[in-house]
Amino acid sequence: MAKLKGIIKLEGTLDNLTFYKGKEGYLVKTKSGVSKERIQNDPAFERTRENGSEFGSSASSGKLLRTSARNLMIRAKDNRVSSRVTQVMTQIKNFDTTSIRGERNVATGLATTEGKAALKGFDFNNRAILSAVLFAPFTVDSLTGEISIPNLTPTNDISYPSGATHVSFTSAFLKVDFDTTENAIEYDTIPLSV
Known part of the structure; x- marks a missing residue:
């Protein structure tokens, strides 16, 4: 080069x-490189077509997830979130063991325990990771979206800027159907004094 x-x-x-x-x-x-026509028609490029189809599906699923959570990500400073989400969607797609190669998808992969585990704990803002701000253990009820932080002591369990007197947590409960692309989101904000 x-x-x-x-x-x-x-x-x-x-x-x-x-x-x-x-x-x-x-x-x-x-x-x-090889011409577009050859990749689309040559039997030797069957695997390339399969990989391209699955990558496109994973990228579309990633875009659906990012678009659905857009209001939470609007102030994030992570310019690599698109590629990171696509990478996770590709990993989740790989857990689809029922579909034939070239047709594996995120929806089927996410139905597996491994698929759910791949998405669990994903930080949409790599520059403000939750575990670097909140030090208290918490649980999330995946059916109701209820977040529980027992025995939270804001002065000890939250990293906040010097001089701050109040903090707030904004949470969202997002439901996405990767088959139908239907999605719904609910927000909640909890103000705290520090």
Whole structure:
């Protein structure tokens, strides 16, 4: 891969060269790969088509989850959440052992114990992990959404900014059907004095 030096900054493809901007600056590489038509029709690329189909399904499931929880994620500063959610959805899809390869999906994978475990504890904001803010043990009733934090002592169990006198917890109970894409969310906010 070559770096482009000069006053002209190009992006796009010209003949057999692709120009693009990366973290290292403007880069250029030769166009390579197999044609789209060959991937879509050649029997040798059957596994590639299966993988592509499953990845697309996992990415769509991830987008559904992110969109459903959007109001909670609006102030998050995690610019990698899309790829992290897609990665977890792909792991969950892999627990679908009933569908044939190329048709495995998140909905079936999430019905397994392993699929649920893969999603449990996922932090939507990698820059504000819950376990780094709340030190008290808590439980969540998955049927009602009720959160229980017994014996919470805010001054000892919550990491809050210096000078803060009040904190609040906002929770959401999200129900998503990855088969039908139906979703519903309920919010609750609990103010506390510290």
